[in-house]
Amino acid sequence: MQKLEKLEKLDSYKQSYTTAFPYFEENLIIHMVYGKHIGQYIQSHGLRTAMSLGVGHTVVAQPILQQLTNGTLERYVIVDGAPQIIEDFRHSLEPAPEGLELIEGYFETFTTSGRFDVIEAGFILEHVDDPAFVLSRLHQFLAPGGRIFIAVPNARSLHRLLGNMAGLLDDLYVLSPSDLALGHKRYFDLDTISALVREAGFKIVNTEGLMLKPFTTHQLNTLNLPPSVWQALVNISADYPEISNAIYLEVTE
Template identity: 35%
Template sequence: MQENEKTRLDKISKDSWYAKGANVATILYSAEIFKRHWQSPSCLEMGAAEGIMTEILSQSFEDLTIVEGAKPFCLDLEKRFPKAHIVNKLFEDFSPEKKFNTIILGHVLEHVEKPVEILKKTKTWLAPEGVICAAVPNARSLHRQAAVIMGLFESEYSLNEADIHHGHRRVYSPETFRADFISAGLKIQHFGGYWLKPLSNPQIEQYWNENMLNSFMQLGIHPTPPVFKTVREIFKLTRLLGLACPLC
């Protein structure tokens, strides 16, 4: 399975869209939220891909380790971040010799075959009082709900073109996202959403400017009452964020 998975990741990396369009803004905004919670001096980034968030992590942590399963990504990361320790391995095969104060799982858990098992392993890599910062796409995103009503998706959990292109295996809801962390024996300290997203990425990239995009990112965290008259919960937003630590 490991060799097949590495081949799969290498293939995906040759035409990845994470460094394009609205995806970049998504990653950078989630990093700004993570900043409120992460702890120094050491950080492990799991699944850096093109290294969008790595740019911020490399400036924030003096001790940065990256584990990435796709070799093409690793070769590029080594050139751009010479001070970071880059490991080209699947998470399942990774066995660090030290603990980390902060572990970043930015849009990773939707990719892996067994997310709970990955989280259980990740838990053992945390230093005392360490934190895991995680983000995933949200099945309850407004644009997904609209797509179901329009008959474009069978359900909110349907994989769209971008999901399939990037090798996603699932779309999380708030309930399933929380459940995986709890099943792994992790305590959720903070949970919420960001980016009120009414349209798909291609539509946003065609019609929105940077100011509009940033405004809707902020609306996701600080929704006004009229916006949520029927939706009501922040968990209906397009992205989910979690901060976790081991259960005592």
């Protein structure tokens, strides 16, 4: 019964990944940028195996799946603990490309054979009970010379710093109702996510920001910004991970 209840709870977050969620479009932009980084890395290095922790916004998986269909990748494994999310994703791909494996399981306990040139662990460490344990498990799945891609929301995003300085946000690390709706359990900043990665036995080889967010989502939406401005916020953020809305890391052993 306890396992069933946990699975049902994971599926309950499904609505937060639809267009009905107020932050959907903004999250989509960030996930698309993150996924594009990974797809380009796989293609440029001619890598053969990849694994993702979580389905979430499927736009992260799309550029990786593209590397599977174009023949660069031979094997792509996706692990997720929410059965309905996995099933919906499976149906969206019919027919599923050869070499894709979908595993229903928890990040803390799943098993699979072989090792992977790339492990994608974006936007999952803020969700799990013990992020240090989940990260440490990845040693057994990472191929020699392999790379892990990590992304997390940033507590010290510019809009949160501004809100705090203006007296509108008492605690930079407090979880909002929207965070809770997504199943978030904590916030990271650049120092804490970097320390966590190093303590898990990995080396950081690249750090970037994923979208600079100067104001709240509601405030930005009222400005009716053109796509060129949103793209500029993405481009500027790469050099400012400490104040970007999300932090992107590439790590290796």
